[in-house]
Amino acid sequence: MKQQSSFDIPAVAHLAHLTLTPEEQRMMAKQMAETLVSVDILNEFSTSDKKPTSQVTGLHNVTREDVVEPSLSTDDVFKNAQRTHNGYFVVPYVFE
Numbered sequence: 001m002k003q004q005s006s007f008d009i010p011a012v013a014h015l016a017h018l019t020l021t022p023e024e025q026r027m028m029a030k031q032m033a034e035t036l037v038s039v040d041i042l043n044e045f046s047t048s049d050k051k052p053t054s055q056v057t058g059l060h061n062v063t064r065e066d067v068v069e070p071s072l073s074t075d076d077v078f079k080n081a082q083r084t085h086n087g088y089f090v091v092p093y094v095f096e
Contacts, residue, residue: 007032 009025009032020028074087083090 007029009020009029013020013025013028078084078089081089
């Protein structure tokens with residue numbers, strides 16, 4: 001097995017916009033080390049004789065055709081709206 005890399009957990013947390021307590025940082029460091037051990041184990045297997053694939057189920061496009069169908073009228077869409085303006089819903093401001 002390869003030697004484990006160390007991570008600057010506070011820097012990674014900062015990049016991810018996470019606020020971690022010292023205990024959470026220790027737990028994260030432990031989990032990252034365990035993840036690297038798992039990846040090292042997987043790296044021990046040879047895949048050189050395997051063909052690359054990105055689709056393993058054998059299924060092909062399972063989405064439906066994009067068909068234009070009748071829809072609600074504008075009056076029906078806005079029927080239960082509390083407020084509208086020029087064809088748009090008016091909602092409370094959510095940012096400070």
